């Protein structure tokens with residue numbers, strides 16, 4: 330059951346198979362190069378692609394566009410204080426803006442930053458300060474068959490081994506990403522959050538939470554962690570942040586907006602320092618590169634994210650897609666995470682060698698069979714690594730219906746049926762920065 334109905338609709342269309350073939354050829358077999366109008370169901374990302382509520386749209390009309398000290402800013406500060414428990418907030422144009430402001434303030438050349446897993450922009454901002462990002466994922470994360478309920482956890486053994494190796498003075502900040510985006514959107518337990526906070530305290534480091542999907546994480550804690558069954562999502566959400574010194578947030582995730590983000594912190598001195606960097610890169614620290622109306626939409630969205638039954642329905646819809654795919658024998662990464670279902674391309678295309686990009690071939694096949702756009706997060710996106718060839722189908726929030734999910738599952742099933750028709754890809758044109766090649770490289774089917 331869904332606790333909302335549509336007030337506004339946006340037409341989408343499934344163009345013909347011939348048109349899809351032509352569009353994909355034109356796009357160089359790279360779904361990032363497709364025009365959105367040629368995509369029927371767009372699962373490229375859940376970032377900024379969701380549907381806002383009537384209350385959010387109404388709040389936008391109230392937006393105060395004052396350059397400094399706007400009412401919109403104060404409403405956001407109240408929301409952040411009520412929902413997350415931080416006294417100081419700096420709005421930014423999106424999550425990476427918050428990363429630039431905070432990590433630019435906290436890090437110096439030669440520092441080392443452990444994180445359960447760095448999201449790619451977080452990693453880039455740590456590197457951009459001359460510091461070294463180190464991932465400390467739970468060993469369960471690497472095991473697709475593990476039924477561990479909190480595969481997103483930070484591995485404290487790895488954390489302590491790092492301290493042993495580089496010394497605690499080299500580690501000014503410890504980061505925890507909830508949910509763990511780079512590990513299939515898997516959650517982090519409250520027990521682990523507390524243990525990481527303690528670890529940070531013991532080595533005299535600041536404890537920062539990458540809070541993008543804090544509401545989805547709270548839902549998993551309520552569902553899976555003993556003692557939280559009867560605690561409200563709002564209370565769990567606040568408890569997650571109780572031990573953190575600061576957070577970075579992308580409003581495009583669990584603040585339910587199309588653009589926006591913020592950094593928030595407890596310490597006034599850190600706030601004063603971060604504000605200076607915010608002025609340089611984002612704008613005056615009460616608007617941070619956003620219009621007042623965008624800030625108001627975010628202030629309302631944050632509260633909606635912890636108001637039942639929003640997040641329960643959200644995470645259930647993702648699980649529903651996972652079930653529809655599993656019922657059709659499509660191999661998916663289990664358990665499903667908070668925002669996306671991941672398909673295992675090497676199982677669907679066992680005849681395609683890794684260097685012919687089975688994951689990217691699967692992205693193309695899903696588009697050809699049913700106009701569905703996903704994204705490859707395997708050997709094509711991460712060259713030179715041995716990452717499994719997974720394809721992510723990320724669900725925008727409050728956007729698609731059950732019938733759409735059925736279409737996605739049917740599409741994946743028909744790819745599975747026609748698997749032998751797909752033969753792998755080779756790169757024909759590549760940008761100079763290999764790490765970013767998946768955004769713009771052009772490919773073509775391998776010649777027999």
Ligand SMILES: *Cc1c(COP(=O)(O)O)cnc(C)c1O
Nearest residue numbers: 423424425448450510541579581
């Ligand atoms: C999306 C995301 C970011 C960056 O936020 P943007 O709004 O895309 O700049 C940082 N960390 C995580 C975990 C994310 O999912």
